[in-house]
Amino acid sequence: MLTLHELTIKKTHELLTKKEVSAFELTKEFLKYIQDRDKEIGAYLSIRHDEALEEANAVDQKIASGRQIDYLAGIPMAIKDNILIKDWPATAASKILKNYRAAYDATVIERLKKAGAIFIGKTNLDEFAMGSSTENSAYQLTKNPLDLKRVPGGSSGGSASAVASHQAVCALGSETGGSVRQPAAFCGLVGLKPTYGAVSRFGLMAMASSLDQIAPLAKNTEDVALLFEKIIGEDKNDATSLPYQFNFEEATKITDLKNFKIGVIKECVEEGLDEDLKNSLQSSIKILQSLGAKIEEVSIPHIGASLACYYILMPAEVSANLARYDGLRYAFNELGGTLKDLYFKNRGQNFGKEVRRRIVLGTFVLSSGYYDAYYLKAKKVQQLIKNEFDAALQKFQLLLTPTAPTAAFKFGEKTKDPLSMYLSDIFTVPANISGLPAISLPIWGKNELPYGLQLIAPALQEKNLFAVGLLFEKVASQPKK
């Protein structure tokens, strides 16, 4: 009998190559487990039962023929439902895509398929990745496996919950303002927001194109790094994708943090954090020091303006990107009338409240007479914040903040007031608007629920994030069972 909760990428790879279990048996075991477990959790929107077993069979044939398999071959993973898998539904948790099936594979899917990964199912999210609790899904609530009364975070809450409840070994989510790091923190996982341009977004439903990145989530740093290694690099279908290679071995070569100067961003730890999180951050900083890192305070004077900046830039792009959902494309048209009626009714009725709110907000900040005061001003402040990060990263290899200001909150706690929901991304958004890579590592205080420790690196320096993660995990306290 397999113990699914112990499986990481390397362990699973070992089991498969030593023929202790076949990919088929393993996938079947996961599917069986999901059938019961997900009734309680609600992580998945669709399960690729037969397809996953077929994919597993192909891996087994390769093993049987004596050929070498990739370390991701036969690894059951969960994919956020805004990433396309050919011939499979992709709803983005929106009613407007209820009848849609993808015509092609996203580039990340193509790359993972080539490696032999098993896509076990598509996971729940806030509609079109807009939200911080997965409560904005048009289909279902996803529960935090660590406390079923609480949210898993968002928008990649389904992916985080699937991994945290052992219904997948690892997962892909997407990030625009913290949608992988924040759920990783809430569910006790590791989540990475890659450098803008590191991963191709071809086949990811666009939300705010100048910020969007596909992002890996897993139980530990090693798995996140292994996934990252496979999905990065230039793609002709995404003009922002960069030629980028990274080998996991690079990160393992760093054996202590003697050459690391880490800056604690003082604006993020000064006020408003609860004691338990503060203490937990302090003990994490001590661990980093014990590993050799030099820790100092650093100021990013305008970091506090990041969220305001984000809530102008992101909706502006949302209003443009979501114009394509007109009720005709992507297999939807259940309402009659003229073309104009159809647009108004379909978009009005099939977009949820948060999506509508952002479209209207974006339309406003881009409109004539307001463009300079809102959009242009936000672009300038964004550049100012970027410059401040660049200056800080001249002096420090990494910058440190909490991932989120609190641990996972309860269902309904923030749904009435959009601003209070937005504030849960206050520490994650800066890395997105600066295009920098950032990782969230799980940390614990005295309370039952985990927090996130966030580290931010210069562009294309994911290697250092992984190195710190690998060393930190070995020493950091484990969750209470």
Added chain:
Amino acid sequence: MEKHNKVITEKTVEHLLELSRMEIKEKEKEQLTAELNGILNYVRELEKIPTDEINLDAVQRPGKNLRPDNLEEEKSSEWEKLIDAFSNRKEQWLKIPPIFDKNP
């Protein structure tokens, strides 16, 4: 939600809904207006930040180097699927409802 200065009125919101092609229920408009005012009041903190020094034209952007626009082999299966994903088709054409009302 707290009381805020009104940056936009319900009338503006109606106009924005028209521009963004969304019809919502009458009673939802008031709430939407209040929420938008809350957000706009929050983002207006940016006004206070001096940005005269920032020259956005001097900033290099990712994606500047576009690939050459070469003709590529057509993937007919993908093409078919894309048309199929449209709500209504007639042969190789996308079929849409009338643009104008017959009885205005």
